[in-house]
Amino acid sequence: MERQEIMNLQKYHSIVAFFVASVVMSLLVPFVSAQEKASKPTGQRETELELYASLDQAVGNIAFMSNGQLVFSHHPFFKPDVRVATYDAATGAVTPFPNQQWNTPRSENDWYLDDVLGIRNDGDGVVWILDMGTRNDITPKLVGWDTQKNELHRLHYIPSPASRETSQLNDFVVDTKRQLAVIADEGIGRGGDGSKAALVVVDLKTGKTRRLLEGRAMTKADTSSPILIDGKPMSVSRDGKQSPIYVGCDGITLDAASEWLYFCPLCGTQMYRVRMDAVANESLSEDELAKAVETYSDKVNNGGLSIDTAGNLYSTNVESRSIGFVSGDKRKYSPLAFDDRMLWPDGISFNKDGYMYVSAAQVHLGAPFNGGIDQTSKPFYIFRFKPQAPGIIGR
Template sequence: MKNYIKVASVIIAALLSACGNKEKTNEVVQTTTADTLQTATTVQLGEVFADSTYQLTGVAVSPEGRIFTNYPYWLDKHSYSVVEVKDGKPVPYPNAQWNSFKKGDNGSDKFVCIQAVVADEKGYLWVVDAAGIGLGPVYKNSNKVIKIKLADNTIERIYKFPENVAGKESYINDIRVDNTNGFAYMTSSSNGGIVVLNTKTGDSRFVLHDSPSVTSDPAYHFAFNGKEFAKADGSIPKINSDGIALTQDKAWLYYKPLTDDKLYRVSTALLRDFSTPLKTIDDKVEDLGHFITTDGMEFDKDGNLYLGDLEKSSIVKITPDLKMHTLVTDPEKLIWPDSYSISADGYLYISISQIQHMPWFNNNVNTTQKPYKLLRLKL
């Protein structure tokens, strides 16, 4: 993050970044919302879990149907970081020790500030620890990715990053895992860019830093109920690369800044080859056009991409031909749909984090409509 004195007032992945556009991306299709938006009213949102105490952001559903969520250490009130939902109750996962972090602890073998959880098809839970308490600088070099074996709930591996990949001013956000080729991809929403991780060797690389595709467009006015999203002091947060999704064939990585409506993709073959020049990667990014503002996003097995329209309290599907369809709109339930996971039985799970109601954006008053929730809809 560019300025950590002010960063505690920014969200999920961060802050005012307004990095300069170095190069234009390849424009594939200039899609506009007005051209393709359709509305359906038959989809029903079901509640899976509710928590009136702590703010959650992530959701993960394993192939066997186990449900996980996480709680970032953003506000002063904080307890457990990762939980498994059992009989409607949060159970610290994988154990109480990993969820016992307190300020002053070392942080290397505990969860510090967890931003995302993702369950893969091989039976592992991947946990992203941004370690940026209150969205501040990385705590004691403890940002990491933890790979947990679901069969016996043991830590299989902890991945760390060098300073030039995810240093103290980085806030790693969401993750997608390619077990076929042995790679994982993460967005950095503070300073804009993609972290590429070789999950076999542990080597990593930071790409697309300052590319226009990872930098939120300063001209876009991200708004709720006609009022532009702003901090308590009136400044306008611009949140960079955040949402990320991997196609089923693992050939394309889709991503976007949070506070504008553009969507981009890049070939993973370029990302996996660490000898690819950074400029080549920048030049090969494809600009897919204008869609919606979203936090997370997720592909299904048929190549449909699901996103949450933050400004319109909707869940949207983009088909492989880049046509956009609104599945459901519900201002009472879809209060900042955050992260997504698709279960084996065909449900889209959605975390509801209510970020726009945090005190940071409401004159230091928490206007959250508790509880925080996990919802789902049948696809």
């Protein structure tokens, strides 16, 4: 073949190759663009996380006094001396709440805080503290402290059968309209495996307690949804071997009208809701109440739960150092905010300054989940962000 013919043939092949590549790219670019668009939900504004506080001990859940001062539980997994404390943003001071006496165990009575994670405030200046009682094996109780009068407002015990040997009474919500507290029991206390998780109702007028929906699909841990940290199941040592931990009913919140109660197991892919009228109706059987529960949306494995006035649900996503939300209009889950330092985001709560506050507790780095070796490191953080619509005090 002549040299000129060879050159012409090479030129022809180059043109064909360029044409084919152009066609492929024209088909591929819309696909890539669609994928990128799918990862950034339309209508979602960018949400910025602000580092609010750096502390020496892990923070569990967060509430606020009537003047807006932050009150929090030191996470009980780390056996803190001070169970509940206030944080002064101006000085960084951490002070026992409501005082040192309530944070000091004693043998003569159980009027002290023993093992606290759940803490909420209502709109009347009362900070409600949920004492699981598992550290010194005392009866669980709900303590209401009036921050305006600086005195005990209410104390309600939560005995058996409302609480069980395997109870871990975690988060809760206060319905001031009906004077009820509804508690999420994870079902992982004292070796529990999350299969007997439930809702627990406390009548704030009479102190009467009820246990609801124990071991139902909407409360118990979903064993097909293990907690994955960096791709590995979170586990604890049982009978000399590591076993995945499955956590039942955890996140819980109530909408602005106190109409719908939202709740979910930590380990699970579904968010549920039920009308508060049904929860308050003591004449309903367990089966009737279960039928009243709706599957609301998809979700990821989450800890805390909160809601805003537009019905958007905010969840702290323990596996991915992030916060997500389920939109109130479309019931669709989307990621919202991420920070690499937000290790095990836990409690989430709205303050009157317009921010939602989120703790990062490093729970997965604790000794029980790492062969007895504590891998946590100071500082422990509290973040905050502006929700997509105004939040609700106490939710």
